[in-house]
Amino acid sequence: MNQLLLNILLGIAWVLLVGEVEFEIFVEGMIIGYLILWISRSALGGTKFFRKIPVMIMFIFYFIKELIIANLKVAYDVITPKDYMKPAIIAVPLEVKTDLEITLFANLLTLTPGTLSLDVSSNKNVLYVHALYVKDADSFRDELKNGLEKRLLEVLR
Amino acid sequence: MNFLLAIIIGILYGAGTYMILRRSLVKVILGLIFLGHAANLLIFTIGRLTKGAPAFIPQGAETLAEPYADPLPQALILTAIVIGFGVQAFAIVLFKRTYQTVGTDDLDKMKSTDELK
Amino acid sequence: MLTLILIGFAASAIAPLIYKPLKNYFGWIAASFPLYIFLSFLSKYNQIASGNIIKETIEWIPSLGINFTFLLDGLSLTFVLIITLIGVVVFLYAGAYMRGYEHADRFFVYVGIFMTSMVGMVISDNMMTLFVFWELTSISSYLLIGFNHHNEKSRKYALQALLVTGGGGLALMAGFILLSQISGSFEISALYNLNENIRNASTYSAIVILVLIGAFTKSAQFPFHFWLPNAMEAPTPVSAYLHSATMVKAGIYIIARMNHSLGGTALWQDTILIIGAITMLFAAILSYNQMDLKKLLAYSTLSVLGTLTMLLGIGSKLAIKAFFIYIIAHSLYKGTLFLVAGILDHETGTRDVSKLSGLRKYMPITMVTAAFASFSMMGIIPLVGFIGKETVYSAILEVDYWGLFLLAVAVIGNALIVMITILVGFKPFWGKLISTPKEPHEAPIKMWLGPLALAVLGLLMGIFPNVFIGRLLDQSAISIISEKLELTIKLWHGFNFVLLMSFVTLLLGIGIYFFRLKILDITHNFKLKKIFKPSEWYEFLLNGMMSFAKFQTKVLQNGYLRNYIIFILVTAVTLASFALFRIENALKITPDFSITFYEGAIALIIIISTFFVITSDSRLKSIVGIGVVGFVMGIIFIIHSAPDLALTTFAIETLTVILFVLVLYKLPRYLKFSKPLSKLRDIIIASGVGLFMTLMVLYITSIDLTSELKRFYTDTSVPGGKGRNVVNVILVDFRAIDTLGEITVLAIAALGVYALLKLKLDDRGE
Amino acid sequence: MIEIISGVFLLLGSVFILLSAIGLLRMPDLFTRMSATTKASTLGIGLVLIGTAIFWGDIGIAARALSIIIFLLLTAPVAAHIIGRAAYFDKVPLWKKTHIDELKGKYDEESHELS
Amino acid sequence: MNFIEFAAYISVIVIGLSILIIFLRLVIGPTIEDRIVALDLLSANTIAFIAVYAIQNNTTTFLDVGIILAMLAFLGTISFAFYLERRTKR
Amino acid sequence: MMFSVILSTASRYLLPLLLIFSFFLLLRGHNEPGGGFVGGLVAAAAYALYFIANGVYEAEKLLKAEPIKIISLGLLIAILSTIPSIIIGQNFMTGVWLDINFPVIGKIGTPLFFDVGVYLLVLGITLKIIFSLAEEDK
Amino acid sequence: MINQIIILPIILPLIFAVTMLFFWRSVAVHRYINLFGTLVSLVVSIIILVQVISEGIISLQVGSWQAPFGISIVADLLSTVMVVITAVIGFATALYSIGTIDPDREKYLYYPLLQFLLMGINGAFLTGDIFNLYVWFEVMLISSFVLLVLGGTRGQFEGAIKYVTLNLLSSAIFLAAVGILYGVAGTLNMADLARRIPFVEQKELLTVVSVLFMIAFGVKAAIFPLFFWLPASYHTPPVAVSAIFAGLLTKVGVYALIRFFTTIFVHDIGFTHNLLLISAVLTMLTGVLGAAAQSDFRKILSFHIISQIGYMILGLALFSPLAIAGAIFYIIHHIIVKTNLFFVSGVVDKMKGSFDLNKLGGVYKFYPLLGLLFLIPALSLAGIPPLSGFWAKFVVIKAGLEVQEYFVIGIALLVGLLTLFSMTKIWNEVFWKDDPRGYENHLDESYKQITSTKKYLVIAPIVFLALITIIIGFYAEPFFKYANDAAEQLINSSVYINSVLGMR
Ligand code: NA
């Protein structure tokens, strides 16, 4: 079922790439998509990811907004003297569990203001984050866990 | 941009030449890459330049009206680039294996096959 | 006649097959083959003697004018008969003599090839065919001199003989080619009516010199004589056959043969005369301290060869007559004496004359044989050698200007030969017996029969000269000087000055023999300075060549890759710039200077990156820098309407980075190798290359290009190639075979990488 | 009208691109530089691409522009993470005002295992 | 010159300037990681340049180059990082 | 080697995206920028990314076929694409076309088939090189 | 349709190589396919030769695109003869390889690489397009790179570094020259170039381009002062590889020089061909002296390649029909002979475990047949009549004397003598001399284990090539006649032009 959905999505992607909305192109895209899924079947495994693609796309748009805010802040940083920055590398315990969730969370975090995901611990429990403005570590952690992670989990689960 | 490209070509050739004259294998590879770039840019420039008019025939049309870029030098360069890539890939690995086997990347220490006994 | 030649080669080739099973009779079987050829030619004797010429042409390489044109006249028939007759004797003799040798079968192959080639040479009318046989005699001589090849000297002197005669051969070939340009043909007979043209040709002197170099080297004339005594390393039958009776006379033959076309000028005659005289005297003198039987004979041979050459230089009718008789006489007695020397060596185990004495009881037949030959060699009546020497003296006396001087030279030379004869032909048999390494006994019949026959022949020829020699003489003379001699041959000319000279020669020779040891004592400390020895010249040239070869190879092939690159690039840039600056106004170019901001930025980035790479002290930085260069290349392609190129460039840049990354940390860090001075040199070379390329681009882009191709591709792409991306249509259709080659390159490169990484053999390749 | 909207997007995008460039130049250490540029350049390029899509008004072009934007959003943070991690191994110095480093000592030097 | 042309013109200059600035970071480093980040950014900005250049020249064929560039730049960056990690690993 | 979860996960989802793009480049290369060569390179890039993120073993497992086979197949297809021209009695390598229009691809003909050969070959050689080096690495 | 056959020498090796790749783990299959393949190529090439002799130049427009728009494959006499010789050498090497190449190298795709090499060589001979020539050169080069280092011994690497770098440098020059020539003349087709060049205004510019081509091909042909890669590398790989390289690779460079400087660049003979003449003389001399200085069997042979290339270039530089015919004859002769000499050196090495003359000896005693089999090519190389090399030398010398280049011919003769010196040196040291001290009756262990089938497989190609040498020598007329016809075709390029471009 998931595969079929992804196949259809790939078909749509093909139509988009080609740039002409026609049935033949969609069929062509479906065929190619099927081939690709077959080729990369072991890469994808049996994840439930595909159902959530629309939700994810929404989430991405949400983050474009975040991104713009982040950038305004960067603009401010760049233009003003840098001395008031207080960078730090903070370990953030993770609620999100699957690889996909972790990846999404880490990436989104990077795209939001002032933070950069550096690495995930081997047991996938901790995310290390470089942040530009950190007064103290604990309040930073709280901010993240109650902010982005919570929202993400709402979307994902 | 002819003038600038001519100078760039000259510099690339010069750089390639300089680098293949080094004693270190790695630098020689870089020199060969420079020479490859230089040759490609040379063919490109000498085949005459056209800005913003690639040789693509619009949908429904049969042919193109001048000015448009000469597609032939492009095709030649494309072939040359690809060949160059294959050869380069081989050369890189060759140089690596040479270093592993001979134990140095100093070309001055690789004279045994020329030596007069 | 070609059939005979082919039979000759075929017979030589099968020798190894039949040698082993028929070992005991091999001498007889082998001798039957020269005998067959001898008889075949002998059957033509009357025809030739009565003034006919037999000519036979078989096409070989007609488009080069090279054919088997065989011509049998008096001169060639004489030589053929000598060659084959002595061949019979030598083959028979060798059948016994060579039995103890390893690989005696090969000996017969070589000698067989030699004899056939020698016959082929003297009957060839086509200069190139003649030359082919000529070279074959050199090669077989080489193989025979080196027959005892485990011996270093044999190898060394075989090579010496080959190089000297081979070098002369090359000169001869050039001379022949130049000569053929005058007549437009390689036929010698085609030259006969062109004497004037030949002598007036601008190449005449060159031809004479080249031909004579060929002849002199082969016939061991001064200063090329040194190889002949050294060639005595060969088994004795070879010395008798090649290096005395036949091959060394090939050069004489060429002079005689070419005399007709090239002779008659001072250059030709005087050169031959002088060189011949020098050789005659010089060789005889050099023999004074020899103790080796074969060496002694070799020097006497040299002297005779000089005499023969000198006679051709004199060129009078009498001289030609003398030449003719002398050549026959010499072949007979010298062949015999060599074979006798061989018997002595074979049966006693030494060739040192000082250790040979009193053998008459043990080897009576040999003694008799030796005596006949020796008398002939000393010029004692009634042997043919006597007639020979008499005629030589008569011919010399005819020479007005040089005459007496030459006579003196001849007398001294011949006196020394007399001394040699006594040493070789008499001393071993007379006096007290000295014990020898081997218990001496008489040779088997196969070994004494031939020499004895030759010796007896010498006697018969002396008594009945006209029967044996006379009839061919005129025909031969026609071939040499294009007139009949109209002279008869007589044994006895009466008591005259010439006879007196013969007598003086004999006495002088005997005198020298008896005072020989004293002379040796006196001259004991005298050593010829190196500079006067042509053999030292040879060594000097050879060593000099070797030193120079080593020197130049060390300089050129020096092992430094960058030096090789510099050679190539400097050559390229120098020559190409030279060609470029031949163009008028090559530098008056008006390029398009208009530059936009982003173009400036691109140029700036690519230039800075380039220098960044060059000056970088770390590999990774270099790779980042070269990545930028590639990347900017892509941008240039985009700006100038080449999206496919840009795509490809970006893709390849990235893959190259991946490759580097996978390889890089296995490679060493940069070290500072180069010295500042070599950096400066490299910068100059690099600037030269760069500057040249810049100029080329500026110059070429300033002229108009009209190409039909550009139009054709865009016009045909959609209707013919069914595609709108013209570049891609070119790649997969118009020039698809380029792409086929291109992907093959990729495939090979990948297989190569795979093999390189997986297969690691040790230094012996195992 | 479309041209004006498109032009505005182009200019806006260019400004963000310039900002990210300046950020790259001015920020004190690698981590702060990445922090600044990852966002700004992604946004700037995105805006320019949107401007382009609007200019052509063609679904094919729009799809391509969108593909690039999505791709950049997917890859830019991953790239930043990978470089940041490598830089940390490589002991790239942190800016002197970096006052907390909870990553310090957490990497196993041998296996690059992170606890 | 209408507005879009003007905007494109200015954008090309601004993007070009940014590229130069990024290139400056690439040259001065100081660490190799800085250079890699700069290289990554350089390719990303080129995408923007291509987009604007397409508008300037009124041709769309170049836009696909942008997609490739994006993915390849990513791959290149990842490879460099891969190398760095290899290098630092004992 | 410790692989990054983030990169590994990202690579799994980038792989099909890149592959579809590579097909896209291959098929429409006759009319728009692209073609077998670039297509093949992009496909190879997809696997290269997967290899960097997950290691060579995983990448080889994913590819299933030995790259030399892909190389051979690519060459074989390129050679086979020349056969129809000979069969219909035309000069060697003359394009033979079906008279039907397909979307994106346009007309189908032997030159496209040839391009498919190029695509496979490029994919094969790039992977052969990268995998050989990576295996050597261990 | 018959003209389609001329693509086969290019495509067949590719097909055989690909077939082998599909069975890439089975060495035995590779051997048979390779042997079969070279045999098929030989038959095909002879058929083409017969066709070309009877019908004149055959050209094929690949893809049916009218020349000069597509790529023309052209078989004139010169090309065809080269293709035939290539097939002969390919076949001989196939046999020799089965007998001598170690299983490891066989496993790592030695035979497909041989076929790829032959493909590149044939492509270079047959193409009528200068860029396509570049492509085939690269196919040939990359295969040769791999063959050269296959096995990965230290010597191979040191040699390969130089071989690869210098050849890549030459390729870069070649590529630049192609680009520049297109920029000046606007076409890539050789016939079209030949047709247009007389009307090109910038003749001097063409001369500059021609110099670049001369350098590029000069490196491949190993002429002075561009030959350094050859002596540095040719003695490093297995003998079968050395042999095929020695026979064929430089000859492709010589072929290209002949093709370009007879068909295309004849607008400034006073400059270009004089350069070639000077280079020819120095090539002959430095090569032969280099050989004299060596004491390694294969190194001597390698340097002699250079020297002999000088003779071929001399023929080209003299630029008379006879001279060019001489050059062509020389090429034919030399390929056969030089390959064979390398084969012999390989047998000696197998037997005695060395190429070093100081360690060799006694081979004549032990194996007289091999002595004979050495002497035939060696004496031929030294120009001893009536073997093939004599006629080759003779024709070049005759041609030189006809145009009164006496000094040059003097050098050529001297070089002939020095060649004789080197060949007899090998003969002396390897065959005649006894085993040196410490190596008495030495026989390499591995030799004793070689099966007699393999021994026959090794000797068979040597005998085969020696027979060809003898046939060329004794039956030189047809060879010379076709060399002459080939030279005529080259000098009267109008026939070539018409055949490729049609009656345009
Ligand atoms: Na060669």
Ligand code: NA
């Ligand atoms: Na070669």
